Amino acid sequence: MKKGWKDLAIGTQIKKAGSSEDFKTGDWRTEKPIIDFDKCIHCLICWVYCPDSSIIVKDGKVEGVNYDFCKGCGICAEECPKDAISMKSDT
Amino acid sequence: MEKMIVAKTGNEAMAEAMRQINPDVVAAYPITPATEVVQLFSKFVADGRVDTEFVPVESEHSALSACVGAAAAGGRVMTSTASQGLALMHEVLFIAAGLRLPIVICEVNRSLSGPINIHCDHSDTMAARDSGWIQLYSEDSQEAYNNTIQAMKIAEKVFLPAMVTADAFIISHSLERLELIPDEEVQSFLGKHQKPYDLLDLDNPITLGGLDLQDYFFEHKRQEIEAMKDAKEAIIEVGKEFGKIFGTEYGFFEKYRMDDADIAIITLGSSAGTTKVVVDALRKQGKKAGLLKIRVFRPFANKELKKEIENLKAVAVLDRADGMSSFGGPVFHEVRSCMYESEKKPLTKNYIYGLGGRDIFPEDIETVYNDLYKDVEKGKIENLINYLGVRE
Numbered sequence: 001m002k003k004g005w006k007d008l009a010i011g012t013q014i015k016k017a018g019s020s021e022d023f024k025t026g027d028w029r030t031e032k033p034i035i036d037f038d039k040c041i042h043c044l045i046c047w048v049y050c051p052d053s054s055i056i057v058k059d060g061k062v063e064g065v066n067y068d069f070c071k072g073c074g075i076c077a078e079e080c081p082k083d084a085i086s087m088k089s090d091t
Numbered sequence: 092m093e094k095m096i097v098a099k100t101g102n103e104a105m106a107e108a109m110r111q112i113n114p115d116v117v118a119a120y121p122i123t124p125a126t127e128v129v130q131l132f133s134k135f136v137a138d139g140r141v142d143t144e145f146v147p148v149e150s151e152h153s154a155l156s157a158c159v160g161a162a163a164a165g166g167r168v169m170t171s172t173a174s175q176g177l178a179l180m181h182e183v184l185f186i187a188a189g190l191r192l193p194i195v196i197c198e199v200n201r202s203l204s205g206p207i208n209i210h211c212d213h214s215d216t217m218a219a220r221d222s223g224w225i226q227l228y229s230e231d232s233q234e235a236y237n238n239t240i241q242a243m244k245i246a247e248k249v250f251l252p253a254m255v256t257a258d259a260f261i262i263s264h265s266l267e268r269l270e271l272i273p274d275e276e277v278q279s280f281l282g283k284h285q286k287p288y289d290l291l292d293l294d295n296p297i298t299l300g301g302l303d304l305q306d307y308f309f310e311h312k313r314q315e316i317e318a319m320k321d322a323k324e325a326i327i328e329v330g331k332e333f334g335k336i337f338g339t340e341y342g343f344f345e346k347y348r349m350d351d352a353d354i355a356i357i358t359l360g361s362s363a364g365t366t367k368v369v370v371d372a373l374r375k376q377g378k379k380a381g382l383l384k385i386r387v388f389r390p391f392a393n394k395e396l397k398k399e400i401e402n403l404k405a406v407a408v409l410d411r412a413d414g415m416s417s418f419g420g421p422v423f424h425e426v427r428s429c430m431y432e433s434e435k436k437p438l439t440k441n442y443i444y445g446l447g448g449r450d451i452f453p454e455d456i457e458t459v460y461n462d463l464y465k466d467v468e469k470g471k472i473e474n475l476i477n478y479l480g481v482r483e
Contacts, residue, residue: 002306002307003310004310005309005310005311005313005314005317008307008310008311008314009288009297010191010250010287010288010314010318011189011190011191011192011250011287011288011299012189012190012299012300012301012303012311013288013297013298013299014297014298014299014301015295015297017296017298019298
């Protein structure tokens with residue numbers, strides 16, 4: 001629940017460090033990347049290129065996309081050497 | 092308490108008030124006709140008479156930006172400027188108010204270019220009227236001095252910046268009798284510096300000036316609007332306290348022979364002094380003329396103003412700036428608007444005067460009162476918007 005004006009700290013202060021994590025930018029998206037794990041070779045090129053650090057990688061393996069922050073730019077799909085990522089309408 | 096009687100110009104008076112306030116930081120860039128304020132203050136710094144960190148900057152934009160940084164870091168901060176200087180500060184004015192920083196500007200009212208001019212009108216501060224700064228207008232050096240001291244305290248009560256204005260040359264460069272409050276009395280009146288937050292408080296780190304989009308910007312602005320509402324109370328409170336300790340009480344207005352007046356002029360700044368002379372002369376002729384001097388333009392005391400003027404027959408609002416709306420000046424708009432709810436509306440007209448330092452004489456003011464009487468006789472306003480002292 002977002003605070004009303006009476007409860008906000010004055011002068012635009014943000015008192016919590018790292019609060020940009022709470023600012024979900026995923027809803028800016030009109031298309032979402034879908035990973036086909038039958039084709040994915042875990043080369044991590046998508047992870048390197050993603051400007052929003054939204055490719056989830058664990059132990060050197062691509063696990064999925066963090067849709068809270070993925071803005072749907074499509075760079076991962078463009079760069080994937082195996083065409084394992086496709087962009088689907090997300091409106 | 093022993094007050095010292097001295098002869099000082101408006102600029103000297105404001106510099107003196109700044110010295111007595113002894114701010115932590117002053118960042119300033121000199122500009123005619125406020126140059127002296129900065130120059131005198133830098134001498135106080137060089138002579139070790141203040142503890143202030145003085146930052147000589149390369150422009151007014153930088154001056155106010157440095158003030159914003161210093162105030163956000165928890166300092167008591169002041170600066171001084173005029174005209175183009177205030178215009179160059181314009182975008183930072185809104186930032187200072189938005190971040191709720193209690194900075195005080197000693198502002199000398201000078202016409203904005205173009206054409207270029209160095210003399211008095213109110214176009215500079217009127218262009219900043221919607222920036223979120225408290226605005227106190229001064230009639231003379233004494234008021235410029237008294238307002239500066241009060242502005243610091245008001246600003247720190249509501250965490251909004253404040254500008255104190257003094258008319259170019261008419262006040263800034265005219266030598267007048269001035270009553271100075273002892274240094275220690277100024278300090279005890281102001282009390283401990285109040286700050287909204289402190290960027291140097293490393294135990295409680297904060298972020299300031301973050302991107303504030305559709306989801307929070309409106310709430311922050313709503314807070315700022317509320318602070319401006321609260322400023323009304325703070326101004327009255329501080330004005331009363333000032334009166335109690337130093338003898339002259341201040342409020343939103345000065346009412347001059349208004350008790351039984353049937354017509355009045357509303358004005359702000361030094362022309363109020365000229366108007367008083369005319370009021371006295373008209374009173375000797377048995378005419379019930381009055382003057383309502385507006386001291387506080389931001390916040391605008393609309394309810395209080397309505398009460399003061401609703402029983403008059405006619406009112407002339409004098410504006411030393413034109414809003415270029417083709418519908419009169421900014422003071423006129425506020426006055427006329429706040430009478431809309433009143434059942435007893437006095438005839439209200441506007442006079443634009445004194446642009447670019449054009450002198451306004453007692454004879455000009457007398458014309459205004461005489462016009463008002465003619466309007467009262469006819470029961471209607473002859474000309475809504477008038478230009479006083481301009482060649483046709």
